[in-house]
Amino acid sequence: MYFTSDNAAPVPPEVMAELARANDGFTRGYGADQATAAAQEMLREVLDAPDAVVHLVTTGTAANALALAAFCPPWGAVFCHSHAHVAEDECGAPEFYTHGAKLVLVGGDHGRMDALALGTALLRTGAGGVHGVQRGMLTLTNVTEAGTVYTAAETAELAGLARAQGLPVHLDGARFANAVMATGATPADLTWRAGVDVLSFGGTKNGLMGVEAVVFFDPARAWEFELRRKRGGHLLSKGRYLGAQMVAMLQDGRWRHWAAQANAMAALLAEGLATRGVVLRHPVQANILFVEWPVGTSARLRAGGAMFYDMPATEGQEGARLVTSWATTEADVAAFLRLI
Amino acid sequence: MYFTSDNAAPVPPEVMAELARANDGFTRGYGADQATAAAQEMLREVLDAPDAVVHLVTTGTAANALALAAFCPPWGAVFCHSHAHVAEDECGAPEFYTHGAKLVLVGGDHGRMDALALGTALLRTGAGGVHGVQRGMLTLTNVTEAGTVYTAAETAELAGLARAQGLPVHLDGARFANAVMATGATPADLTWRAGVDVLSFGGTKNGLMGVEAVVFFDPARAWEFELRRKRGGHLLSKGRYLGAQMVAMLQDGRWRHWAAQANAMAALLAEGLATRGVVLRHPVQANILFVEWPVGTSARLRAGGAMFYDMPATEGQEGARLVTSWATTEADVAAFLRLI
Amino acid sequence: MYFTSDNAAPVPPEVMAELARANDGFTRGYGADQATAAAQEMLREVLDAPDAVVHLVTTGTAANALALAAFCPPWGAVFCHSHAHVAEDECGAPEFYTHGAKLVLVGGDHGRMDALALGTALLRTGAGGVHGVQRGMLTLTNVTEAGTVYTAAETAELAGLARAQGLPVHLDGARFANAVMATGATPADLTWRAGVDVLSFGGTKNGLMGVEAVVFFDPARAWEFELRRKRGGHLLSKGRYLGAQMVAMLQDGRWRHWAAQANAMAALLAEGLATRGVVLRHPVQANILFVEWPVGTSARLRAGGAMFYDMPATEGQEGARLVTSWATTEADVAAFLRLI
Amino acid sequence: MYFTSDNAAPVPPEVMAELARANDGFTRGYGADQATAAAQEMLREVLDAPDAVVHLVTTGTAANALALAAFCPPWGAVFCHSHAHVAEDECGAPEFYTHGAKLVLVGGDHGRMDALALGTALLRTGAGGVHGVQRGMLTLTNVTEAGTVYTAAETAELAGLARAQGLPVHLDGARFANAVMATGATPADLTWRAGVDVLSFGGTKNGLMGVEAVVFFDPARAWEFELRRKRGGHLLSKGRYLGAQMVAMLQDGRWRHWAAQANAMAALLAEGLATRGVVLRHPVQANILFVEWPVGTSARLRAGGAMFYDMPATEGQEGARLVTSWATTEADVAAFLRLI
Incomplete structure (x- = not known):
């Protein structure tokens, strides 16, 4: 009876099988392999986002921090829920990868950001001109840390507040699959159709050994992301073993x-x-x-x-x-x- | 006939088998599992270093950059060979993790640092007081990027120059196994007995999917390392799959x-x-x-x-x-x- | 009727006179001049702290951020009042100089930190082990941003909570002179005797063109501070003009x-x-x-x-x-x- | 007979006089004063650059590091002469402000960068794709650290090599006035007409207490610069005393x-x-x-x-x-x- 965390479970046999399949012969390194390409293509289909750029990393912390750093400058404010994973459980990884951006905590019951609180925080930030940090970006979490979900409409409302100020929106989807199943919404409705620019698509908590995808719905920042990923030590030379895990999870709707x-x-x-x-x-x-x-x-x-x-x-x-x-x-x- | 890199090869069947063995039931996360503990203990034995602290990460770039950051302050100089992996192939990861330390390039034929050139660089650095960066640490690579090796004596000579100035020494051992076999020296003679304080012990290029160990022969910096690793997004929640790979490699002298x-x-x-x-x-x-x-x-x-x-x-x-x-x-x- | 800020006023004639006096002939650079030495000595006397190390910079933001960076690691939490200058008016300078430390906001009426709120924040931070940022340091502001003051006893109470956890304490004294006059306490009682490790001693808001002193009551971090100051571009080559201003202010109890x-x-x-x-x-x-x-x-x-x-x-x-x-x-x- | 440095000299009486003139009554803070505005306008005239954005800071190190950070990303290479001030005398300030960019040292006799060496360095950098740092920007120094100068044509040649690769160009003009007088060229010919995008225009070594101007010939990055300056603690609240010094120097061709x-x-x-x-x-x-x-x-x-x-x-x-x-x-x- 192990209820500590979803990361305490073993991986499903299909993951082992796909790893074995990928472990055949020589292949190109650094994500230029077929398994990675297949995973990327499958994710674009799942998200109904044919132009999205997809990259794989091994942890949710890396996915989140790299995604935030791709959009938020060092003098930016990242608006997040008071108990968001990025705020409480990543030992300052967002600050590290963004070179010192400031997380502005926004309240709300049951792990869900309150729209009014977000609006107030947006208005207050940057009002002091050069003296204060500037509005940087919004990050939401779905499933939230409290185990609740945002519907597509709720996501769109919060994202809309940020986008009205010209801010990009990140979604921490470490448990995105659970949110999709809980809401019944399509992956597209919960993300880019609701105003999400970049998504951390979780694999690890849903059964993989350690793979998360970062999905850029707008590819403009994707090359910088690749440089940041390499610089962060998150570009694996044997990318096929990440790709294969993701393939195993996405195949047949697993x-x-x-x-x-x-x-x-x-x-x-x-x-x-x-x-x-x-x-x-x-x-x-x-x-x-x-x-x-x-x-x-x-x-x-x-x-x-x-x-x-x-x-x-x-x-x-x-x-x-x-x-x-x-x-x-x-x-x-x-x-x-x-x-x- | 794939001679592009040692990372193009598949993993040996023993790695797949050990992963399957580790994939049994629920376990504790974040490196508190039995496979990780076994790998750590085996590495301490291999290195004849019972007090060493061992941590696992997924890439050599992460291992190197985190190891350097554990010892070198932002205003420090990292002395490395002109063509070292840290200098040319990590997109500035050492600068990122150290928060801006400066890599001072030291020449030498065939990828091996010249002792005289190192001595000169050590003397010149920091001589300007507060105006220049300070002497930070030395990093050597064995096997070098040119495919040559340092003997234990050569390692000790270079490390000795650094230690005489009070500097810690890192060894990038992405291909450490190949260096051990090439020199016939013991792992201990090539590392701590020669003055190495922290070792990147490579697994990936020697056959694993993506596991490197960072070995602290002096445990004083190990807790800071854990915080930096988490902050860098390199603490995997399902540590058993890293531990298992390392176990597969270390067992029976594989x-x-x-x-x-x-x-x-x-x-x-x-x-x-x-x-x-x-x-x-x-x-x-x-x-x-x-x-x-x-x-x-x-x-x-x-x-x-x-x-x-x-x-x-x-x-x-x-x-x-x-x-x-x-x-x-x-x-x-x-x-x-x-x-x- | 200019009531916008104390930085809108001109400087007293004594400052101009002392600058003219210092502008005589050639002198050594980078703070090795006589005016700087005199200022340092006068500050040690004012603070009754003969072993303190004193350095001059040109802005309060630099003084604060450099002082915090001298004590708080990148993964540390800086406990500050919700409306502290470091939190709201420095565009993230503390995050920049500390390489990404996290400011944890502590509430309290009238700009004064509430002891209970500080205690709670101290207990909560770092409790998650490697997953969250660690307790880093406490920073108080006296005069506060609300125009109120801490007495020596109030300072000691808050500092005591931090020190009980082994944390160093910083005092942002941009208006320290006003606090001294308001409380009637001695400078020593408001600082090191109350548990303050490092002080930003303000000159600019009290009448100088732009000089603040950073005072280390414990000299252990002072050399690192010098490197950080240089690296931040805050070591002025013609230090005499900073020293002279500070001398003008400290002389005759001005x-x-x-x-x-x-x-x-x-x-x-x-x-x-x-x-x-x-x-x-x-x-x-x-x-x-x-x-x-x-x-x-x-x-x-x-x-x-x-x-x-x-x-x-x-x-x-x-x-x-x-x-x-x-x-x-x-x-x-x-x-x-x-x-x- | 003081020949240690140009920063050992006192300031000319005209500087003291202008400071006294500026010290009259109350004024707006943070560079919104009349003296600063006058200095900015005079510099635009001197440089024949009516659209340039000019900001003042107190040290050459700050001017250089902030200028580089405005253009070069953390994963960029800054091409500089092997003995440039930014490389040897700023304790890593460029690395600090750029968040870890890499200084690539380019040789050349008598402190002047060799065009062939620059060309080679440009070609080599970034050729490894994501594995190495990317080409970031070029920085030249005029007067060089060896006391030699670049003519306008020499500047244009080197800048042209960088611009052909799409790189911006910085000129460290800590002794720019001396270069202007030595070459007989116009300030415009030595800077923007030769391909310079951003200039550190020195005042301190030429006689001021401590003022340097950063001149953006292309205003696109100027707002980010303001945020970086504030964040670096380099925005002085009493800007008039910087402006006045610069005015004193620029007036009547002094x-x-x-x-x-x-x-x-x-x-x-x-x-x-x-x-x-x-x-x-x-x-x-x-x-x-x-x-x-x-x-x-x-x-x-x-x-x-x-x-x-x-x-x-x-x-x-x-x-x-x-x-x-x-x-x-x-x-x-x-x-x-x-x-x-």
Whole structure:
């Protein structure tokens, strides 16, 4: 019963198989191989974006930080949710790659940026002329860190506020597949049709060993990106092994099935927990649950073999975060619920 | 007949097997898994360095740049060979990770730094007080970019010059295995016993999909390294797949066998080429050859299916670089020689 | 009636006289001159800190950013008030000089950091291990951006929270003289005796053309500071003209008299405004007033020749900021009050 | 007899007078004052460049580094002479402000870049695609560090090579006035008519306390420059004192007279030294001399009251650098020559 994170799961057998297939003979290096080309083409199709430029890296932090650096100057403000991954979980990677841009934290319930708060932040930033940092770009996260999602319309509203000020928009889609399955929207509707300029398309949390795609819907910045990627040490010489993983995930709609399984298991878990009186702190829309249960519950669950992270809680309660993945089974959920 | 680079080869089946073995069940993330722990322990044994701290990353550029940044301040000079990988092939990654340190180029024949030139550079740097950059650190490369090696004594001489000035020493060992096999020296003699403080221990060019280890013989900087690695986007959440590759390479001395095969094929090629009157521009000591042959030869070889990179040459000649790998066979060499 | 800023005033005649005195014959460059030495010695006396290392720069932004960079690593968090100058008015200079450190905003009324809010921020930062930025340092501002002051005890309380976590403490004293006169405390009590490690000692807002001192109470980081200063282009070759200005200000306690005049005029203005029903948004403790008056007042004042900056206000009111300086006279204040 | 550097001299009385004139009443801050506006306009006239954007800073290092950063990306190569000030005397300021650009050293006798060497460096850089840094910009220095000058035609030739590759060109004119007087060329011919995009126009070495102008002949990058300047802590709040100094220098052609005096004294010194058998290592074209004289001479001169810097020399000789300024007199020169 491993609910610590979606990165605790093994990779599906199809990934191993595709890696084996790619491991045949000699090939060109640095992303000029066939597997990478296939992955790029498949992603353009998935996103209905024939002109998009796609590049692969190994971590979500690299994808996000490189994507932000491609658009935001060192004196720019990156508007992000107060609890965004870029703000709290990347040890300052955005600041590092942008050479010192400033993350401006925008509030909002359940991990979702509040449009009014964003509007206010946009208006305040840069109003002091040369004395303050300038408006740089907007970054949204879907699925959010709270496990909630933005619909296409919600994405478009927030992106629209930024674009009205001439700002580019980034989407951190480390769990994009889960957002697609949760909203039922098309990948295009959740991204470029809603005003997203650059997307971190996650593979790792959805089942790969370590591959994320950075998708530039506007190719203008793509060459600079390549230089930044190399300079950041993120251009792998044997690109085929990244490409192959991404191919394995995109083929036959597997990326949807894996995410659907994770989402379904989270829903099942949420339902079972609610039935047992456990408080869900945020709506459970994808594959992450934030819960509160009575003090002592966590220890009992762990004694029973469950694994998860502790979270702050209201007094008298214990908090926890539970994450499901492609590998979570109904049996896992049932066993966990039995321990409650 | 693929002689473009050692990164064009597939990975040995043992790597695939170890990945499959590691892909079993759930595990802890971010390098806290058993495969990573095993790889770290095996590397400490290989290097006879029980107190060394070992961390894994996916590229040589990341390993080098992060290692340099751990020791050299932004106002420091990194002394490197004029044609070092850090100087010519990393798009400024050392400058990026060190926040602007200056690479001071030191000459020397056949890719090997000249001790007198290093001494002069050390004396000149920092002599202007606050007006110039300060002496930062030394970085050597073994196998060098010219395909030659440093013996343990040669390493110790150069490292000694730096250490006499209080400077730390880095060794770029992207092809360290080939250097070990070429010199017959122990890994310890080629590194910490010769004065090396931090080592980039290469896996990728020796057969892995993309894993390099950074080895701190002095653990004092290791925590800062972890922060820099995370900040650079180089901390993989599913560390087991890096650990497993490294384990596959280190087990049963495979890293030595793979490198020995590459070196042997280079020697065979060198011998055959010399017999046929081809000029070898540098001593062939490991798995890289720089050759000059009459104009027209390159086209003929390529027409016959050979692949390699062009290089500058003296007039009337054509230059080329040939690299062998664990996957190069005697048949490949023979076929290539037949085309000459 | 110039109340825009203390930097709008001319310099006192004593500054011109000292510059003329220093402009005599040839001298050594880069701060090795006698005027700089005299300024450094006088500052050590003023601060009762015989071992302090003192360096001069030309702007408060440079002083602050260089001071922060001397202590806070790129992956560190700088705890500062939500409206600190370093956060809002330096276009990201702290991020630039620290190579990407993160400013963590701490709230508190009237420009003063709330101790509880600081404590919470300290506890939260770095708790995520390598995933988040680490606790870096604390920076306080005295006089604050709201025109209020910290007493020595208040400074010590906040500094103590930081030091308990092993963090160094910076004091932005762009208006330090005004704080000294407002609190009646000694310079030592407001700084190193309260736990301050490094001080930006302001000269420009108190009457100089453009000189600030950075004072290291602990000299350990001073050499690195010199390198960073040079690298930032802030080492002036003709240091005597900075030294002379600082000497002019420190001699005969002028720095106290100038600040006392500014504070007194602010108090007079505050009293007059309060009498006339103008709302003071923050306690007026030094030389800055934030006021609210009925809509239309600002235009009328400007028509009468008054100059000041607009500020946000509650509905139906207009907001303004008024700053006095050494050059503000009772006549200026009286003329202004007549226009209300 | 102070020949250490042109920054050892006092400032001419006209500078003090203009400062006093500017020190009258209140004024707007941050360069929005009348003195700054006057200086900007005078510089546009001097350079015959009515559309140029002019900004003032306090040091040559800041001027150069900010100018380079305005045009060269972090992954760019800055082509400079092997002994350029930016390469040897700024403690890595260009690397700091550009966020890690690489200075590519180009050789050439007597401090002047060799056109063939520049051409070769241009061709080699960036040829490796994403693996190496890209061609960024060219920076020339006139007067060079060796005390020689480029004519307008020589400047145009070198700038032309860069521009043919689409690169912008910077001119470090810390001693630009001396170059103008030495060549007899117009400021326009030595700069924008020769292909220069951005100029560091020196004031400090020619007699000011500390003011340099950065002149953008193409205004496109000027706003970014303002942000970088602020972020670097180089925007002085009391801009009038910079403007006034520059006005003092530009008025009535004083900048020419001061430089002419320095050049004339250097020529007189060179003639006298040559007569006495002293070897001049570089042609003396402006206000710097590099000399070699028999061992023991330096000590004798210093005993007689002369001041200068030692330099490396051929065996049996001593080397020295002598610099003249606006304040050097014929009596100084005569006294020095008597000591030889």
